[in-house]
Amino acid sequence: MANKKQPVSRVLGMGQIEPDVSGSSRINVDDTERIWSAAGGALLATYGLRRGSFSGLLLATLGGFMVYRGASGYCPMNQALGRNTAEPNAEDKAVDSIEIAKSLTINKPREEVYAYWRQLENLPRFMFHLSEVRQLDNKRSHWVAKLSDGLLAKTLGTVEWDAQILEEVKNERLVWKSVADARIDNAGEVSFVDAPNGQGTEVHAVIKYRPPAGQLGGAIMKLFNPAFEEMIKQDLRRFKQLLETGEITTIDGQPSGRKSEQQSGKKPVSEHAKADEKHESAML
Amino acid sequence: MKALCYNGVGDLRTERVPDPTIINPKDAILRVILSSVCGSDLHLLNGYVPTMREGDIIGHEFMGEVIEIGSEVKKLKKGDRVVVCSILGCGECQYCQSTQWSLCDNSNPHAWIPEKAYGDSPAGIFGYSHAFGGYAGSHADYIRVPYADRGCFVIPEGLPDEAAVFASDALPTGFMAADLADIQPGNVVAIWGCGGVGQMAIQSAFLLGASRVIAIDREPDRLRMAKDISGAEVLDFSKVDIQEALREMTGGRGPDRCIDCVGMEAVSEGLDYYYDKTKQFVRLESDRPIVLREAIMACRKGGTVSIIGVYGGLVDSIPMGAAMNKALTFRMGQQHGQRYIPRLLEHLQKGELNSGFMLTHKMSLDEGMKGYDLFNKKETMRVVFAPQ
Numbered sequence: 240m241a242n243k244k245q246p247v248s249r250v251l252g253m254g255q256i257e258p259d260v261s262g263s264s265r266i267n268v269d270d271t272e273r274i275w276s277a278a279g280g281a282l283l284a285t286y287g288l289r290r291g292s293f294s295g296l297l298l299a300t301l302g303g304f305m306v307y308r309g310a311s312g313y314c315p316m317n318q319a320l321g322r323n324t325a326e327p328n329a330e331d332k333a334v335d336s337i338e339i340a341k342s343l344t345i346n347k348p349r350e351e352v353y354a355y356w357r358q359l360e361n362l363p364r365f366m367f368h369l370s371e372v373r374q375l376d377n378k379r380s381h382w383v384a385k386l387s388d389g390l391l392a393k394t395l396g397t398v399e400w401d402a403q404i405l406e407e408v409k410n411e412r413l414v415w416k417s418v419a420d421a422r423i424d425n426a427g428e429v430s431f432v433d434a435p436n437g438q439g440t441e442v443h444a445v446i447k448y449r450p451p452a453g454q455l456g457g458a459i460m461k462l463f464n465p466a467f468e469e470m471i472k473q474d475l476r477r478f479k480q481l482l483e484t485g486e487i488t489t490i491d492g493q494p495s496g497r498k499s500e501q502q503s504g505k506k507p508v509s510e511h512a513k514a515d516e517k518h519e520s521a522m523l
Numbered sequence: 524m525k526a527l528c529y530n531g532v533g534d535l536r537t538e539r540v541p542d543p544t545i546i547n548p549k550d551a552i553l554r555v556i557l558s559s560v561c562g563s564d565l566h567l568l569n570g571y572v573p574t575m576r577e578g579d580i581i582g583h584e585f586m587g588e589v590i591e592i593g594s595e596v597k598k599l600k601k602g603d604r605v606v607v608c609s610i611l612g613c614g615e616c617q618y619c620q621s622t623q624w625s626l627c628d629n630s631n632p633h634a635w636i637p638e639k640a641y642g643d644s645p646a647g648i649f650g651y652s653h654a655f656g657g658y659a660g661s662h663a664d665y666i667r668v669p670y671a672d673r674g675c676f677v678i679p680e681g682l683p684d685e686a687a688v689f690a691s692d693a694l695p696t697g698f699m700a701a702d703l704a705d706i707q708p709g710n711v712v713a714i715w716g717c718g719g720v721g722q723m724a725i726q727s728a729f730l731l732g733a734s735r736v737i738a739i740d741r742e743p744d745r746l747r748m749a750k751d752i753s754g755a756e757v758l759d760f761s762k763v764d765i766q767e768a769l770r771e772m773t774g775g776r777g778p779d780r781c782i783d784c785v786g787m788e789a790v791s792e793g794l795d796y797y798y799d800k801t802k803q804f805v806r807l808e809s810d811r812p813i814v815l816r817e818a819i820m821a822c823r824k825g826g827t828v829s830i831i832g833v834y835g836g837l838v839d840s841i842p843m844g845a846a847m848n849k850a851l852t853f854r855m856g857q858q859h860g861q862r863y864i865p866r867l868l869e870h871l872q873k874g875e876l877n878s879g880f881m882l883t884h885k886m887s888l889d890e891g892m893k894g895y896d897l898f899n900k901k902e903t904m905r906v907v908f909a910p911q
Contacts, residue, residue, distance in 0.1 A: 346617045346628075412588040469635055479818050480629045483615040484670070485595065488632045488647070493659045493667055494540040496528030496578035 247340035247445075248428075254445035256405065256414050258336050329415040336426075336447040339468050343475040346439035347482050353410045353431045355482060356442075365477035365487065368470060370397075378404045379418075396423050424449040442475060525910065526580040526663035527891035532570035535892045540580065543667035545657065547599025548595035551671030553587035553607070557688040558661040559882070559907045562718050562900045563786075563833050567652060568895060571787060571809070572835055574636060574653040582662030582908070583609040583649035584692040586684060589675065590665070598672045604684075605675040606868070607668055608860030610691040611647040611658065614673040619632075619715060625857035629894050630670065631656045640836070645857060662888060664910045674862045686871055686879035688907060689719065694867050694878050695860040697784070700831035701731050702863075703854035704780040708732040711773050713821060714755070715814040716784035717745035719881050719905050720831060724784050725753040726876050733780075737772060741792075744903045752880050757786050766895075769821045777823035786832025789813035802839060811834030819846050830855035881905045 248254030284302025345352050357359055359380050362434035363369040371383040384398045416426040425448035432441040434514040477487050494500075526540045543552055561584050566572050568581075588608040589599050599605070611631075612624035619627050627646035631637070634644035636654040650660015659666065668674055678687040697720045706712060712733045714724050717740035725736050737757035740746050746757045758768050770777055787810035790796055799811035818828050818840050828851055846853070870876040885904040886894045894906035 279868060342616070346615065346620070473635065476634060479616075480613075483548070484629055486549060486612045488613075488656075488669070489546060489628055490632055490657050490659070492544065492546045494524070494526065494543050495539050495576075495659060496526065496536070496538045497528070497576070498578075500578075506828075 246338045248338055251340065251342075251430075251443055251445070253428050253430060253443060254338065254340070254447065256416060256426045256428060256447070258416060258426040258447050258449050259419055259421070259422065260449065261419040261424055336424075336449050337464055338445065338447045339464070339471050340443070340445045341468065341471045341475055342441060342443045343472075343479055344434050344439055344441050345479045345482055349431050349433055350410050352440045352442060352482060356429065356431075356478075357407075357413065365481050366474040367477070368474075375401070378407075380404075400425070430459045442478070444471065444475065446471060524603060524664035525888050526659075527582065527888055527908070528577075529567065529575050529579045529581050530577050533568060535568070535581070535895060537889050537891050538578075540663070542630075543663075543665050545591060545593045545667060546667065548593040549670050549672065550593040551589050551596055551668045551675065552591040553585075553666050553675075554590050554603070555585055555661055555663060555666055555669055555910050556604075557587075557589040557684050557909055558582045558663075559688055559691070559693070559719075559905050560605055560895060561692055562720065563651070564895070565899055566786075566788060566833060566835065568899070569788065572652045572654070574633075574657075576653060576657075579650070579652075580659040580661075581650040582660035583648075583651055584688065585661035585666065585750075586678065586688045586691060587666070589671075592671065596671050599675055599677075603675070604678045604729040606678055606690045606864065607649075607661075608674045608676075608695070608858075608864060609649055609651075610699045610757045610860055611649070611656070611670055612673050612861050613670050614861075619673070622859055622862040623856075624859040624861040625797050631814070633657055648857075662891060662908055664888075673861060676868060679868055682872050682895060683879060684870065685882045685907070686877075687868070689723070689878040689905075690864055690867050690871065692858065692860070693719035693881065693905075694871075694876065695863040696720045696831055696858040697725075698722045698727040698863050699856070699858045700724040700782045700784060700829050701727035701733075703831070703856070704728070704782055704827050704829035705852070705854070705897050706731045706733050709734045710779040711735045711737070712780040712782065713737045713739065713741045713769055713778035713818070714782045714784055715818060716832060717742070717749040717755075717757070717791075717896045718784065721745075721784035722748060722753050722881060722904075723876070723878065724782055724831070725749055725755045728780075728782070729754060730870065730875060737769065737778065741790075745901070745904065748880065748904065752765065752877060763799055765817060766821055773823070777821050779823055779826050780829065781822040781826065782829045783814045783816035783818050783832045785814040786830075787811060787836075787838075789815075789832075790818075799839070808839045810834045812838035812841060816840070816842055819849075819851065822849065822851055824849045826909070827852040827854060831858070833857075840848060865892075882907045885909055 280302040284299045287298030287302055359372045359374055362372045369385050370385040373381045375381055380402050382400050382402055401418045402415045403418050404415050412430040414428045417424055427446040430443045434441050480487050524542050525537055528536055528538045530536050556569045564581055567575055580703040589603040589605060592599055598905045610625045612627040613629040616628035624644050630647040631644050633653050633656055637644045646658025647658055649658045669892045677836050708729055710733050712728045714721055714736060717738050725738055728736050738749040739758045739760055741761040743758050746759060747757045750757045758765060789811045795813055798905055802808035803811060822828055883904045886906055886908055888908050888910050897903045897905050
């Protein structure tokens with residue numbers, strides 16, 4: 240399966256949209272410069288840390304920055320100065336976007352499924368890695384994602400971005416894109432299709448994102464991608480549970496003989512998020 | 524409260540754990556009155572089902588009294604004496620609404636685990652490993668029952684606890700085995716396994732019109748019950764060649780319907796047992812499909828093989844050529860209990876089915892390990908725990 244490269248979105252006829260190339264997903268440092276920057280930075284950092292003094296710490300910080308710049312191929316100073324040593328005469332080179340496509344059938348009418356999703360403030364109720372979605376106006380919204388646990392969280396922490404709805408066909412589809420300077424450039428499409436024989440609504444979600452921190456970041460994010468895919472699938476499953484049964488299926492807060500879990504008492508619904516993130520980080 | 528917890532292969536301990544609480548609006552809390560062992564628990568206990576965790580409360584066949592209900596529970600009320608289906612169904616998804624309850628889309632919070640192994644996820648089951656949801660089981664003083672209006676059935680007045688408890692699993696599972704077999708009036712039905720599910724399948728097959736039921740086991744007590752109580756003709760596979768006996772008992776045709784009530788931990792007297800046991804031991808095969816092979820070979824041309832004994836993973840050397848060329852029909856699945864339980868409670872009440880005899884040992888939770896040891900050695904039909 241790993242070698243089958245055709246994106247699923249093409250089979251579905253979806254996902255024409257590509258995320259912007261902004262923020263840290265750009266490469267604006269040339270390869271040779273990246274190697275020197277990383278090597279020099281590492282030396283500087285080591286030296287700085289050995290000195291142990293305040294100036295040593297400054298040197299170490301500078302070294303760390305140079306390592307990052309070398310590894311990521313993205314230099315914020317180059318960005319600020321409009322300098323691009325990677326391809327001096329071209330647009331910044333984009334990191335390939337990564338695609339996730341997941342579908343699920345929900346036993347509810349299309350109008351109802353669409354309406355719940357379109358009310359973007361509802362999303363964090365079943366997307367447990369989102370802490371907030373705020374509608375700024377009809378098309379624009381502000382998103383806050385928080386990965387509170389695990390390796391992924393240590394790498395990314397809280398991520399915020401603004402998104403813009405580019406296309407909206409009521410009860411059928413939504414296409415959105417993060418607006419410039421998102422920490423993780425992303426875009427996506429959700430479509431809502433009647434399932435055959437009155438089985439409800441097929442929800443097809445295609446999400447594309449550009450990993451931060453350049454090519455190296457891309458390699459790392461590809462490692463994380465199966466976990467992201469699972470996360471999206473879990474999100475859709477909870478969406479289905481919520482719409483079909485009015486509650487989210489869970490065992491969190493039930494008794495067990497495990498001593499570590501025995502301080503449990505009543506747990507509010509929001510606590511499910513924690514358990515879920517634990518499960519996600521366990522998969523990492 | 525007290526609960527019987529899994530602590531590793533062959534290791535159960537009765538421990539103090541916190542009481543369950545209402546977590547979701549459709550939950551109820553029950554005081555467990557009776558909670559039975561089940562053959563499928565042995566698969567957990569013997570290490571054939573992965574994703575068990577230390578501290579998991581086991582048990583999934585139970586009845587009790589409703590003592591607390593969530594805000595969205597509409598039909599049940601405190602004080603109801605109910606039997607609960609072992610398998611959880613939300614009642615709202617496409618599968619539940621077409622009464623295929625054990626395929627519920629929503630009741631397994633760990634759907635991602637079986638999805639990897641099976642391509643999709645079946646329903647959650649009480650006390651039956653994290654792949655099936657990780658729900659705390661019923662060998663405890665109290666239990667939380669999600670989707671309570673869907674899974675709990677009020678027991679009719681006059682029907683004793685000891686009979687009603689088996690309407691949770693053994694009876695609907697056995698009944699479904701007979702139902703899946705699509706028994707036509709006059710059919711001869713062969714049933715492998717005379718444990719709880721097998722006994723109930725024998726009685727159900729008669730109820731659905733079988734003219735004869737031939738039951739197969741090697742435990743003398745179980746064969747005696749199959750004959751004296753459930754009314755089957757019996758074969759002891761440790762003494763006779765089953766293929767030959769079935770063929771000759773049916774005028775050379777073979778049974779019209781064959782039902783596997785054994786599943787992945789089958790035993791036999793032949794070399795095939797050691798073949799499968801060895802492959803299982805070195806993990807080349809996860810299940811021992813001895814009964815399934817026998818059923819395929821024995822079944823008459825154009826007949827139906829109904830599989831209700833539990834399989835978990837991969838099986839080997841299935842005589843597919845025999846199945847294909849004899850044009851057999853295969854039907855299988857975990858029980859859709861919610862479909863059958865109301866009807867079965869009526870049959871029990873009218874005396875058309877008899878389940879109470881299966882309770883051969885009643886014990887306290889403190890005797891949990893002892894109870895399962897007895898059961899594992901087949902020295903009892905069913906041990907049932909009475910928590911309080």
